[in-house]
Amino acid sequence: MKKAIILLSGGLDSATCLAIAKIDGFKPYALSFRYGQRHEFELDSAKAVANSQGISDHVITNIDLRAFGGSALTDDIDVPKDRDESSISEDIPVTYVPARNTIFLSFSLAYAEVISANDIYIGVNAMDYSGYPDCRPEYINLFQNLANLATKSGVEGNNTITIHTPLIDMTKAEIIKKGMELGVDYSLTHSCYDPNDDGSPCGHCDACQLRLKGFEEAHLTDPLTYSN
Amino acid sequence: MKKAIILLSGGLDSATCLAIAKIDGFKPYALSFRYGQRHEFELDSAKAVANSQGISDHVITNIDLRAFGGSALTDDIDVPKDRDESSISEDIPVTYVPARNTIFLSFSLAYAEVISANDIYIGVNAMDYSGYPDCRPEYINLFQNLANLATKSGVEGNNTITIHTPLIDMTKAEIIKKGMELGVDYSLTHSCYDPNDDGSPCGHCDACQLRLKGFEEAHLTDPLTYSN
Numbered sequence: 001m002k003k004a005i006i007l008l009s010g011g012l013d014s015a016t017c018l019a020i021a022k023i024d025g026f027k028p029y030a031l032s033f034r035y036g037q038r039h040e041f042e043l044d045s046a047k048a049v050a051n052s053q054g055i056s057d058h059v060i061t062n063i064d065l066r067a068f069g070g071s072a073l074t075d076d077i078d079v080p081k082d083r084d085e086s087s088i089s090e091d092i093p094v095t096y097v098p099a100r101n102t103i104f105l106s107f108s109l110a111y112a113e114v115i116s117a118n119d120i121y122i123g124v125n126a127m128d129y130s131g132y133p134d135c136r137p138e139y140i141n142l143f144q145n146l147a148n149l150a151t152k153s154g155v156e157g158n159n160t161i162t163i164h165t166p167l168i169d170m171t172k173a174e175i176i177k178k179g180m181e182l183g184v185d186y187s188l189t190h191s192c193y194d195p196n197d198d199g200s201p202c203g204h205c206d207a208c209q210l211r212l213k214g215f216e217e218a219h220l221t222d223p224l225t226y227s228n
Numbered sequence: 229m230k231k232a233i234i235l236l237s238g239g240l241d242s243a244t245c246l247a248i249a250k251i252d253g254f255k256p257y258a259l260s261f262r263y264g265q266r267h268e269f270e271l272d273s274a275k276a277v278a279n280s281q282g283i284s285d286h287v288i289t290n291i292d293l294r295a296f297g298g299s300a301l302t303d304d305i306d307v308p309k310d311r312d313e314s315s316i317s318e319d320i321p322v323t324y325v326p327a328r329n330t331i332f333l334s335f336s337l338a339y340a341e342v343i344s345a346n347d348i349y350i351g352v353n354a355m356d357y358s359g360y361p362d363c364r365p366e367y368i369n370l371f372q373n374l375a376n377l378a379t380k381s382g383v384e385g386n387n388t389i390t391i392h393t394p395l396i397d398m399t400k401a402e403i404i405k406k407g408m409e410l411g412v413d414y415s416l417t418h419s420c421y422d423p424n425d426d427g428s429p430c431g432h433c434d435a436c437q438l439r440l441k442g443f444e445e446a447h448l449t450d451p452l453t454y455s456n
Contacts, residue, residue, distance in 0.1 A: 059295050067289040068342040099338035102378050106334045110327035114296040139377045146374055149367045150330050 001027040003117035004164070005108045008032050008058070010045030012189045012211060013123035013167055016179035018053055020166045021121045023182060029115060030058040031108055035100075036066030041199040045190035052185050061107060065097060081194075081204040101134035105143050105163070112161060113151050120147075121164045125175070140165055172214025180220065187223035200227040229255040231345035232392070233336045236260050236286070238273030240417045240439060241351030241395055244407035246281055248394045249349045251410060257343060258286040259336055263328075264294030269427040273418035280413050289335060293325060309422075309432040329362035333371050333391070340389060341379050348375075349392045353403065368393055400442025408448065415451035428455040 004026035008014045021028045032046040043060060050058040101124070108120045124135040133139065140163050147161035167175050179186065191211045192201035201208050203226035215222040232254035236242045249256045260274040271288060278286040329352070336348045352363040361367065368391050375389040395403050407414065419439045420429035429436050431454035443450040 061295040062290065062292045064290045065338065067287050068339050097338075098341035099334055099378060102337060102374065103331070103334040106327055106330040109330060110293065110325075111296050113326035134378045136377070139374070142370070142374045142377055146330065146367070146370045149364070149370055150327060150362045 001025070002119065003027050003029055003115055004119035004121055005112050005115075005117055006030050006121045007104055007108055007123070008046045008050060009123075010042040010047075010049055010190045011123070011207075012172075012179070012186060012191055012214075013125055013175060014046075015049045015053075015184050015186070015189045016175050016182070017121050017123035017166060018049065018055070019179060019182040019184050021119075021164070022053065024164075024166075026119060026121075028053075028055055028057070028121075029111065029117065030055050031104075031111055032058070032060045033104060033107070034060055034062045035097075036064055039195060039199075041192075041195055042190045044199075045188055048188040049185075052188055059111065063103065063107070065100070065103070068098065081202070083206060083209070099134070101132075101139075102143070105147075109147050109150065109161065118160060119162050119164060121166070123167050124165050125167045125170065125172070137165070137168055140168070171217070172210055173217035176214050176218045176220060180218075185223075189224075196227050198227070200225055203227070229253070230347065231255050231257055231343055232347035232349055233340050233343075233345055234258050234349045235332055235336055235351070236274045236278060237351075238270040238275075238277055238418045239351070239435075240400075240407070240414060240419055240442075241353055241403060242274075243277045243281075243412050243414070243417045244403050244410070245349050245351035245394060246277065246283070247407060247410040247412050249347075249392070250281065252392075252394075254347060254349075256281075256283050256285070256349075257339065257345065258283050259332075259339055260286065260288045261332060261335070262288055262290045263325075263331075264292055267423060267427075269423055270418045272427075273416055276416040277413075280416055287339065291331065291335070293328070293331070296326065309430070311434060311437070327362070329360075329367075330371070333375075337375050337378065337389065346388060347390050347392060349394070351395050352393050353395045353398065353400070365393070365396055368396070399445070400438055401445035404442050404446045404448060408446075413451075417452075424455050426455075428453055431455070 004021050006018045006021050006028045008018060008030040018028055018030065030050045032043060034043060112120055124140065144161060144163045191207040193205040193207050194202045196202065201224055212222060232249050234246045234249050234256045236246060236258040246256055258278045260271060262271060340348055352368065372389060372391040419435045421433040421435050422430045424430065429452055440450060
């Protein structure tokens with residue numbers, strides 16, 4: 001069975017991506033990061049999602065993005081709330097973490113090389129997050145080219161890396177419908193940028209708003225409890 | 229004064245690279261990694277090199293490459309000794325750390341983005357390390373293209389990232405001569421892959437052999453003391 005690395009944040013997108021990698025016929029190796037994010041809830045979700053989908057290989061690696069700061073997710077910058085939809089889709093938000101996907105993909109490449117996997121899944125979603133430069137298809141394509149120049153296997157010519165982005169053309173509603181078909185338990189996932197002390201989602205940050213709108217458009221109910 | 233990020237390992241190449249960035253007119257921001265390497269000597273060297281060149285901004289960030297292993301530098305694999313020159317230059321050695329430069333450059337990109345720097349220096353050296361895929365000029369060029377797609381500043385079109393590789397066509401002897409001209413104190417640098425308990429270099433690993441050969445060809449004396 002061919003191996004694939006799945007970048008697993010514990011959010012809705014990566015949980016769906018993991019389920020898709022499985023039906024694509026891969027043995028998934030999940031990779032998550034403790035990167036200096038404000039809270040550990042998303043790692044708890046990543047573990048719960050991996051367990052619920054029967055994944056035995058799940059590496060959580062420590063990296064220190066707080067050494068640089070520069071984002072509302074890794075620095076003392078307020079997470080914006082209740083923004084209108086056009087702002088969410090047009091601006092690069094303060095929750096953008098500089099070079100995060102480049103860093104995450106670099107680590108997935110290291111992991112792939114060590115276990116001799118040729119496939120990497122990342123749940124980027126150009127429709128919803130048009131504001132994030134490192135979610136765009138042209139960025140992903142270029143990273144794939146880089147991966148094939150960067151590695152021992154690429155040099156030896158006996159392997160090539162493919163970066164899979166199965167969600168890239170899907171709306172949040174389509175992702176949720178796909179995940180429900182595949183049996184993804186969205187009650188285990190975590191999307192909020194600024195959760196309450198008990199881990200419950202705020203309901204007002206961009207991530208919560210996009211998630212709630214996705215469930216609404218899919219005519220489904222979000223299993224999470226929003227506290228306010 | 230324009231800012232530049234310098235990837236600083238504490239080795240001979242990166243110490244020279246730092247001195248070159250300074251004469252190129254940049255204010256250097258040094259970046260080093262505690263990445264699960266076998267010993268901390270190289271970080272002590274990185275600090276000493278930064279201090280000796282008057283660098284006040286030096287970030288040492290923690291990343292965990294041991295989570296994956298796969299290299300003699302991050303795993304329990306023996307470092308090869310006393311290899312002949314053709315083996316050193318032809319094979320991809322076990323001291324190759326999967327995707328290391330991709331990871332290091334990704335972090336330098338994050339740092340550059342946070343401090344609004346457009347320039348990154350890396351001391352790769354295609355002549356000596358032809359065995360490392362992620363030291364080749366075509367790899368570096370592609371990373372530069374990626375960097376300009378990956379970032380907020382790239383999207384906004386008001387900045388572009390340049391990856392500087394001033395050593396890429398130089399032999400080790402030429403690097404040493406250049407560094408001596410610029411006043412680099414090589415007694416502070418550390419190259420050995422497998423140092424003795426007191427931090428002194430082994431003299432037999434690939435890195436020691438390339439270093440010693442470089443000093444010999446430059447008709448200079450390596451200021452380090454080799455214990456055996």
